[in-house]
Amino acid sequence: MPGQTQDSAATSVARPRESPLAIGVRRILRKPSSRVALFVLGVIVLVGILAPLIAPYDPAAQPDIVALKDLPPSLAHPFGTDPYSRDVLSRVIYGARLSLMIGVLATIVSLTLGVAYGAISGYAGGVVDALMMRLLDAFLSIPRLLLLLGVLVAWPRLSIGALVLFLGLTGWFGLSRIVRGQVLALKHAEFVTAARALGASRRRILGRHVLPNLVSPIVVAATLGVAHVIVLEAGLSYLGIGVPQPLASWGNIIQDGSDQIATLWWMALFPGLLMVLTVMMLNILGEALRDAYERR
Amino acid sequence: MLRYIARRLAQAAVIVVIVATITFVLIHLAPGDPFSAVMDNPNVSEKVRETLRAQYGLDRPVPEQFVKYVNSLAHGELGWSFSHDRTVREVLGRALPNTLLLMGVALVGSFSLGILIALIQVARRGSITDHALSGLTLFFFSMPDFWFAILALLAFTYWVPIFPVGGAVDPVMHEYMGFGARILDRLRHLALPAIALTLLASASVARYQRAALLDVLPADYIRTARLKGLTEREILRRHALRNALLPIISLIGLSFPALLTGAFFIEKIFAWPGMGYAVVNAIATRDYPLVVGGVIIGSIMVTVGSLLADLLYAWADPRLRSH
Amino acid sequence: MTPPLLSIRDLRTYFYTEAGVARAVDGVSFDVGAGETVGIVGESGCGKSVTALSILRLIQPPGRIEPGSRIEFEGKDLVTLGDEEIRHIRGNRISMIFQEPMSALNPVFTIGDQVAEVARIHAGLSRRQAWDRAVETLALTGMPAPEDRAKQYPHQLSGGMRQRVLIAMALIMKPALVIADEPTTALDVTIQAQILDLLVHLQKEFGTSILMITHDLGVIAETTSRVIVMYAGEVVEQAPVDELFARPHHPYTEGLMHSMPHIGHDQDRLNVIPGTVPAPTNWPHGCRFRERCPYSWERPEREHPPLYDVGAAHVSRCHLAVEPERRNNPHAPLVVVEGVGAA
Numbered sequence: 001m002p003g004q005t006q007d008s009a010a011t012s013v014a015r016p017r018e019s020p021l022a023i024g025v026r027r028i029l030r031k032p033s034s035r036v037a038l039f040v041l042g043v044i045v046l047v048g049i050l051a052p053l054i055a056p057y058d059p060a061a062q063p064d065i066v067a068l069k070d071l072p073p074s075l076a077h078p079f080g081t082d083p084y085s086r087d088v089l090s091r092v093i094y095g096a097r098l099s100l101m102i103g104v105l106a107t108i109v110s111l112t113l114g115v116a117y118g119a120i121s122g123y124a125g126g127v128v129d130a131l132m133m134r135l136l137d138a139f140l141s142i143p144r145l146l147l148l149l150g151v152l153v154a155w156p157r158l159s160i161g162a163l164v165l166f167l168g169l170t171g172w173f174g175l176s177r178i179v180r181g182q183v184l185a186l187k188h189a190e191f192v193t194a195a196r197a198l199g200a201s202r203r204r205i206l207g208r209h210v211l212p213n214l215v216s217p218i219v220v221a222a223t224l225g226v227a228h229v230i231v232l233e234a235g236l237s238y239l240g241i242g243v244p245q246p247l248a249s250w251g252n253i254i255q256d257g258s259d260q261i262a263t264l265w266w267m268a269l270f271p272g273l274l275m276v277l278t279v280m281m282l283n284i285l286g287e288a289l290r291d292a293y294e295r296r
Numbered sequence: 297m298l299r300y301i302a303r304r305l306a307q308a309a310v311i312v313v314i315v316a317t318i319t320f321v322l323i324h325l326a327p328g329d330p331f332s333a334v335m336d337n338p339n340v341s342e343k344v345r346e347t348l349r350a351q352y353g354l355d356r357p358v359p360e361q362f363v364k365y366v367n368s369l370a371h372g373e374l375g376w377s378f379s380h381d382r383t384v385r386e387v388l389g390r391a392l393p394n395t396l397l398l399m400g401v402a403l404v405g406s407f408s409l410g411i412l413i414a415l416i417q418v419a420r421r422g423s424i425t426d427h428a429l430s431g432l433t434l435f436f437f438s439m440p441d442f443w444f445a446i447l448a449l450l451a452f453t454y455w456v457p458i459f460p461v462g463g464a465v466d467p468v469m470h471e472y473m474g475f476g477a478r479i480l481d482r483l484r485h486l487a488l489p490a491i492a493l494t495l496l497a498s499a500s501v502a503r504y505q506r507a508a509l510l511d512v513l514p515a516d517y518i519r520t521a522r523l524k525g526l527t528e529r530e531i532l533r534r535h536a537l538r539n540a541l542l543p544i545i546s547l548i549g550l551s552f553p554a555l556l557t558g559a560f561f562i563e564k565i566f567a568w569p570g571m572g573y574a575v576v577n578a579i580a581t582r583d584y585p586l587v588v589g590g591v592i593i594g595s596i597m598v599t600v601g602s603l604l605a606d607l608l609y610a611w612a613d614p615r616l617r618s619h
Numbered sequence: 620m621t622p623p624l625l626s627i628r629d630l631r632t633y634f635y636t637e638a639g640v641a642r643a644v645d646g647v648s649f650d651v652g653a654g655e656t657v658g659i660v661g662e663s664g665c666g667k668s669v670t671a672l673s674i675l676r677l678i679q680p681p682g683r684i685e686p687g688s689r690i691e692f693e694g695k696d697l698v699t700l701g702d703e704e705i706r707h708i709r710g711n712r713i714s715m716i717f718q719e720p721m722s723a724l725n726p727v728f729t730i731g732d733q734v735a736e737v738a739r740i741h742a743g744l745s746r747r748q749a750w751d752r753a754v755e756t757l758a759l760t761g762m763p764a765p766e767d768r769a770k771q772y773p774h775q776l777s778g779g780m781r782q783r784v785l786i787a788m789a790l791i792m793k794p795a796l797v798i799a800d801e802p803t804t805a806l807d808v809t810i811q812a813q814i815l816d817l818l819v820h821l822q823k824e825f826g827t828s829i830l831m832i833t834h835d836l837g838v839i840a841e842t843t844s845r846v847i848v849m850y851a852g853e854v855v856e857q858a859p860v861d862e863l864f865a866r867p868h869h870p871y872t873e874g875l876m877h878s879m880p881h882i883g884h885d886q887d888r889l890n891v892i893p894g895t896v897p898a899p900t901n902w903p904h905g906c907r908f909r910e911r912c913p914y915s916w917e918r919p920e921r922e923h924p925p926l927y928d929v930g931a932a933h934v935s936r937c938h939l940a941v942e943p944e945r946r947n948n949p950h951a952p953l954v955v956v957e958g959v960g961a962a
Contacts, residue, residue: 138314142595143553150591262454272443280438516722525709614772
């Protein structure tokens with residue numbers, strides 16, 4: 001009964017029609033934690049974009065491989081220097097640029113694949129759907145990192161583009177299952193039946209009626225997906241099969257210091273802290289978005 | 297129930313076959329020949345080349361290679377690891393118990409800790425304790441496994457050296473120890489990697505379990521429990537937790553990939569002689585058969601893990617048990 | 620005169636929602652005597668279930684019982700009672716039977732366990748003793764083979780059997796008051812009759828008072844001796860059951876009676892009161908029923924009606940009590956016909 005009371009109270013307030021994206025943004029902006037997350041992420045993205053202007057040194061320059069190597073944090077090098085005498089702060093700033101870019105681009109690849117696969121599977125139904133789902137089960141039971149190990153070891157010396165592609169290719173399984181579920185539910189929804197009765201084509205129905213309803217799961221998957229890719233890329237770079245030298249990514253920098261962890265602690269600490277901060281903010285945002293959509 | 301088990305077993309078998317196919321495709325999509333480096337290496341013995349050819353049938357047509365490959369997999373043959381100069385089966389077989397030990401301890405530890413944290417949070421929902429613990433679990437949840445392992449290593453073996461640096465046993469002294477001392481030596485070496493993996497894994501358990509408990513609390517039968525005159529604590533412990541245990545069992549199934557991935561990094565950083573350590577080191581030497589073997593065994597572990605979790609779920613849910 | 624078992628005065632239970640303050644129960648007063656069966660009737664959203672939950676203090680945030688409300692039971696004010704003491708009352712002195720017999724039972728425990736739990740909490744019985752008592756009580760509710768049934772899980776029982784479990788749970792401590800919130804709504808018609816007979820029978824046997832909450836006047840007629848009609852968070856009429864059915868006064872009560880389905884009539888068509896219950900965040904000024912009332916005139920728009928005396932132990936919250944001639948020329952029908960099946 002209290003539930004009913006609140007329901008009728010809620011429906012009595014008419015709201016103008018808004019796009020799902022706008023609803024999500026408005027809802028999460030009400031929470032202070034998401035406002036902080038958005039602000040922090042904005043700053044990190046800005047640092048990445050403006051890296052050439054902000055970074056005090058050239059991230060690849062090795063000014064003095066003997067005198068300037070392995071320096072602990074100081075005023076001249078707030079994050080210290082690495083075994084090649086490169087400035088760690090500059091590398092972390094450039095690392096933000098590269099890690100974020102890889103995260104976003106790989107996620108775009110994943111989203112495209114996940115939506116396409118899920119939509120086709122759900123829309124086709126029957127045997128096609130069953131087969132596609134079995135294949136998905138198999139993909140889901142290979143841990144993503146292991147799958148990437150298998151791929152990346154076979155392709156030594158990958159370009160950044162190929163790395164992005166592979167990160168994206170291994171990240172769409174979860175989303176496609178959600179999309180398929182939504183498409184299945186929507187397939188028999190009344191407005192879709194109505195559109196079909198009016199003679200709309202399959203493609204038109206998918207594009208105009210079904211896809212807009214998928215916005216919320218996609219937005220959530222995108223936010224959490226970027227976080228996941230950042231962690232994965234760092235892990236792969238740490239294992240030496242991710243971003244190739246001399247480019248700087250957060251995992252890469254940690255890898256440079258991993259042989260002498262005990263002495264070069266600053267090489268693990270600073271890039272790691274920035275990475276955890278970024279991932280945490282993305283997770284806060286992603287979960288706030290999920291809550292916002294679930295409460296609908 | 298029996299039919300369910302049979303169907304679930306068949307599903308798992310299909311998944312393993314598909315996984316094998318995927319790895320096969322991976323090998324053959326690779327630019328050039330993934331073994332050319334080995335084949336052209338003058339230091340590689342003729343025997344290794346023989347085994348490789350026999351294993352993968354590299355000179356045969358692709359469909360025949362596939363049949364051969366699946367056939368050898370079905371017989372448990374995973375190929376030859378040239379960096380170890382042993383069969384992959386031998387290398388991984390020796391490493392597997394260590395990985396299972398690490399994962400087992402972390403599984404039990406992380407679920408106990410995670411559920412405890414969630415219970416504390418839900419009992420005091422909305423309080424400062426709840427928010428602080430939420431922040432803490434989010435922090436651990438967001439942390440890359442390898443970074444946390446590095447920090448733990450740095451903190452507890454170099455700065456405050458209370459744990460040994462790495463390995464499963466003391467490299468020199470272990471041989472000279474008595475039985476009790478050996479056990480103690482093993483535990484000392486296990487402690488830090490196991491704690492690190494436990495802490496990492498417990499974060500997602502706590503976050504998931506908190507949500508599961510909060511999901512159960514508005515249920516009508518919780519209202520019934522309140523109506524009976526139970527205290528909030530009794531309701532949480534007896535009714536809510538018991539119902540939220542079902543989602544926890546599914547979470548066990550879902551947590552294997554993350555646990556395995558975590559174990560790979562932890563093993564690498566703490567030099568824990570498990571599967572992850574072997575596979576990650578095989579990357580540097582481009583010991584392809586060992587890496588692929590690790591991928592296959594890891595996937596089988598995940599599949600079996602989720603199979604067991606599903607069966608446990610069916611057993612624990614009275615609604616499914618009777619069917 | 621002995622004081623009534625339960626005496627509610629000016630009960631107000633509000634929900635503080637994003638859309639505003641929902642005044643779900645807004646100044647309700649009534650009594651329930653010892654051994655008496657009182658009915659509360661009204662459409663969904665009228666506040667009857669919130670009233671029931673308020674009695675046991677089961678209102679969860681964002682809802683709360685407003686200060687100044689009083690619920691006296693056996694000499695104690697339940698509104699201000701400590702948590703420990705209210706727990707001692709729940710399931711022990713006052714118990715409740717819900718509408719949803721499936722979801723109200725915990726799916727992972729046997730029904731014997733769930734019934735016995737009440738006796739273990741309140742009578743301090745051992746597991747074994749409580750189990751035996753649970754089986755006895757299940758037998759009282761007419762559960763066949765109670766020893767075997769007690770070992771089953773809720774999903775293995777039919778709806779009627781589950782409702783018997785809830786009744787056993789409610790009666791195991793022989794409480795002074797049982798609140799039955801739509802106890803038969805979710806059941807088949809034949810099972811409904813069985814469950815109602817059972818409640819009446821057990822009430823006579825134990826001398827328990829029953830507060831019967833329902834939207835179904837048929838249930839009211841069959842089981843209760845006094846009726847309270849609620850609308851928009853308020854009591855709008857109260858009378859002994861025969862008096863109410865013979866001389867309904869409030870237009871809302873009249874509407875409810877005209878919309879009762881009659882056996883033998885065309886069941887595809889149903890009489891309903893036009894319009895819907897207004898939102899509890901925004902009750903209308905004056906009479907809360909006026910927008911749906913066929914007699915409404917200026918006075919109900921201006922003036923919130925008090926409870927007028929309209930007969931022996933009969934009160935009504937309608938200005939018709941003082942301007943009865945208004946009843947002669949309704950400007951709209953009391954009920955309208957709505958097709959249930961395909962038109």
